Amino acid sequence: GQNIDQPTEMTATEGAIVQINCTYQTSGFNGLFWYQQHAGEAPTFLSYNVLDGLEEKGRFSSFLSRSKGYSYLLLKELQMKDSASYLCAVVDSNYQLIWGAGTKLIIKP
Amino acid sequence: DGGITQSPKYLFRKEGQNVTLSCEQNLNHDAMYWYRQDPGQGLRLIYYSQIVNDFQKGDIAEGYSVSREKKESFPLTVTSAQKNPTAFYLCASSTTTDYNEQFFGPGTRLTVL
Numbered sequence: 001g002q003n004i005d006q007p008t009e010m011t012a013t014e015g016a017i018v019q020i021n022c023t024y025q026t027s028g029f030n031g032l033f034w035y036q037q038h039a040g041e042a043p044t045f046l047s048y049n050v051l052d053g054l055e056e057k058g059r060f061s062s063f064l065s066r067s068k069g070y071s072y073l074l075l076k077e078l079q080m081k082d083s084a085s086y087l088c089a090v091v092d093s094n095y096q097l098i099w100g101a102g103t104k105l106i107i108k109p
Numbered sequence: 110d111g112g113i114t115q116s117p118k119y120l121f122r123k124e125g126q127n128v129t130l131s132c133e134q135n136l137n138h139d140a141m142y143w144y145r146q147d148p149g150q151g152l153r154l155i156y157y158s159q160i161v162n163d164f165q166k167g168d169i170a171e172g173y174s175v176s177r178e179k180k181e182s183f184p185l186t187v188t189s190a191q192k193n194p195t196a197f198y199l200c201a202s203s204t205t206t207d208y209n210e211q212f213f214g215p216g217t218r219l220t221v222l
Binding site: 045095 | 197212
């Protein structure tokens, strides 16, 4: 079967750095997405990785290791508005998105 | 502005009634999707369509139906056969290239009383 694992919930302090991990086992791999979802709202795109390595975009970075079936999202200089759920999704061999359950990130002052 | 619209934002229905959720996009995307999200859970695929007049079942299609008569529109009907229909419903669209970033509508929260 196909499986994506993320921690259910994480807590961090405003101004700090947090790393959200995602491990996957899927039938094929054609890329990995990270989305942000505030409570009651639609997911919004954060990043896409298809090759190994780190992609940096402002305060957010995303890393991929295809050999390990592993990705992480790194958030720096945390702000209160970063409190949200972060969803990891893998594009499988049929170009379908397989979604993780999401990680709820709580930011404390 | 291009985007995806879903209406209404909140919807209440009595048990046993069918209800149709609308989804419209003007992004010229070929593919459209319907997801269900329950509290504290990820997205589960109900139906998807990659071309007009064709659609495929997702992981949890039972109790739901869709149509795709126009490229821009992909309505979802929640039938009385769906045992637990109260949920947050999200519609998305994408191109059909290999980089299929999905763009989401604002969602409809359906409550069945």
